Amino acid sequence: MSDLKLELKQLIITSLDLEDIEVADIDDSEPLFIDGLGLDSIDALELGLAIKKAFDVKIDANSEQTKAHFASINALAEFIEQSRNNA
Template identity: 65%
Template sequence: MSDLSTEVKQLIIETLDLEDIEATDINDEEALFVDGLGLDSIDALELGVAIKKAYDVKIDGNTDDSKKHFYSVKTLCDFIASTRA
């Protein structure tokens, strides 16, 4: 598990107050919404704000690209890494 992946998982847990979940419980490839962690649109908004603050990235509203970035921990990490490059 990469450092960024662990950071993002911890951010998800802390931002959304997920109880009884550890970073190791979240699969990098698992969907964050619906089937995976079961997050909803309010969670997406809160998580988007937290990601913006923590990593100083720009997220373009409710576009298809944004939805792709928020699919899983891996896609979020790829997005964050690409904005840092």
């Protein structure tokens, strides 16, 4: 597992206070919202702020692409890598 994906999983757990979930419980390709991890819209806002702060990336809350970026750990990692490369 890449360091970035591991970092993202840990960030999700700590920023959303997911006490019953371990890093190993989060599958890289599993959906983060509704099915899969089961996060909701409030979690999305909190997670977005945490990611913006931790990785210094710009997140457009009203963009359809943003929903795709938050689909899974794989999608988030790819979004952050692209953002870093475009900076």
